[in-house]
Structures are given as C-alpha cells and as structure tokens.
C-alpha cells in the first residue's frame with residue numbers, strides 16, 4: 001500500500017490494439033503519475049474486427065491523486081468519452097474513502113475474531129458499521145469493540161423477514177461489502193442479486209469439492225489428503241460464486257474431523273483476510289463466474 005492518496009481505475013473492454021496507449025495517454029496528458037498497473041488479455045483470441053467476437057481486456061491502474069490537476073468527479077467526466085469509445089465497463093475509487101464492511105457471523109468465532117483483530121490493529125483500514133448474527137453469542141465481544149451488534153434470528157418460517165431486516169441494516173449503515181464470516185444461513189437469491197460482487201463468503205473447503213454444510217465431515221468420509229478453504233463471491237447458487245482466493249493444508253489418515261476443523265480454522269482465517277483485502281483494494285474483477293485477481 002502506498003503512502004500517497006491514490007485513485008484506482010479498474011476497467012474491462014473488448015480487446016483491441018491501443019487500449020493501454022489510449023488510457024495511459026489520457027493519464028499522461030494530465031501529468032498523472034501511475035503508481036501500479038496491471039493488465040490481462042483473455043486467452044489468445046485472434047485479432048478480430050468486431051467487438052462481439054473480441055475477448056475481454058482487463059486493467060487496474062493506481063494513479064497518485066495529487067499528480068492530477070482535478071479531483072475524482074472531474075476525472076470521471078473527462079475519462080467517460082474514452083471509456084465509451086473503448087466500450088469499457090469501468091470504475092474509479094479513492095484510497096482515502098474507507099470501505100464500509102458489515103460482518104455476518106453465526107456460532108463459529110474464529111473468522112470474526114480474526115477480522116476484528118486486523119481491524120483493531122488497523123491492518124484492515126476499513127469501517128465496520130455493524131455486525132449481524134443469527135445468534136446472540138458474540139454481542140458482548142463485538143460491543144466491547146465499540147461496534148453495534150444486531151441479533152437477527154433466522155428460522156424456516158421467518159427467512160423472508162429476517163433477510164429483509166439484514167438488507168435494511170446494510171442499507172441503513174451504507175454498507176459497501178457484506179462478509180459472511182462463517183455465517184451459516186443460505187442467503188435468498190434476491191439478496192444475492194441485489195449486491196453482485198459485494199457479498200463475500202469463506203467456505204471451509206477447497207471448492208468445488210464439498211459444497212454445502214459440514215464440508216470437513218464430507219472430506220473425512222472421502223479420505224482426502226488435502227483440506228482447504230475458499231473465499232468467494234456469494235450468488236444464488238450455493239458455494240458456486242466466483243472464487244477470489246483459496247489455500248490448502250495437508251492432512252493424513254491419522255487426522256480426525258476435529259483435527260481437520262482445527263487445522264482448517266487457520267486456513268479459513270488467512271484465506272478470508274487475503275480475499276477480503278484483494279476485494280477492498282479493487283484487485284478483483286469478475287469475469288463470468290471467474291475472477292481476475294491483480295495481486
């Protein structure tokens with residue numbers, strides 16, 4: 001992370017020659033100072049004449065804010081014609097504006113505790129406007145951190161009302177990102193559709209293996225030699241959303257399910273923290289059901 005305040009431009013467009021020249025030329029024309037830039041072209045697609053046939057070209061550029069003669073709003077106005085010319089889907093964010101991250105948790109403490117510790121130490125430079133849980137277990141711990149805690153019980157006959165309340169709370173606190181920190185309720189499709197690319201889950205398996213509930217029990221029954229964790233965006237298809245980050249750890253025949261759960265917690269915490277940071281730094285671009293992560 002740079003000491004300077006910077007803007008992050010992320011964009012994707014139909015691939016063609018001259019994209020970088022056009023974008024970097026615009027920045028240079030205004031004496032902008034590029035701190036970091038990353039680019040990715042879809043698998044080699046023959047040069048084509050029409051946009052419809054082209055692969056996607058993806059970029060991420062960090063620009064030192066004080067090197068430009070205008071602020072973000074004017075950057076957007078001046079850049080828009082270039083983006084339209086290139087058929088870009090794009091956004092630009094300001095490193096000085098902290099993301100507002102709402103945490104959701106059920107009964108497992110480890111990911112919640114880990115994220116709160118990283119927040120409290122300022123390793124994660126974010127706002128946590130509230131924590132929401134379907135259990136009251138962690139109220140004291142969360143409120144000790146000076147963070148509002150909302151207990152929203154979920155049962156088979158109140159799901160619609162419960163998730164309407166979660167949506168209301170997320171809007172009320174102007175949330176940017178929702179993190180399911182071992183939150184063990186399946187979000188309704190309409191909630192997932194309302195916030196594409198804004199809800200992150202940590203699944204306690206190396207997806208696509210062992211989707212759904214109790215993946216360590218599934219892994220034990222299968223006799224795997226590696227277990228893992230997957231940080232992914234949440235969609236209406238359970239544990240099928242675009243993968244952001246993964247990791248694995250070796251196990252063997254002598255390990256019980258409890259051993260797997262214990263080893264797995266360390267992996268889950270690390271994978272969620274890395275995946276969340278990539279997301280917060282606008283390093284993750286979703287492309288279909290996959291991601292490009294400019295690490």
Ligand SMILES: Nc1nc2c(c(=O)[nH]1)N[C@@H](CN(C=O)c1ccc(C(=O)N[C@@H](CCC(=O)O)C(=O)O)cc1)CN2
Pocket residue numbers: 180183184185186187188189192201202203204211212213233234235236237238239240241
């Ligand atoms: N719409 C989505 N919701 C959630 C996703 C997702 O990908 N899409 N990921 C899960 C997390 N998860 C595993 O990581 C998971 C959580 C819960 C269940 C489940 O079967 N839950 C039961 C209730 C269990 C209980 O009450 O303890 C249920 O919701 O009926 C499976 C997988 C988070 N949500």
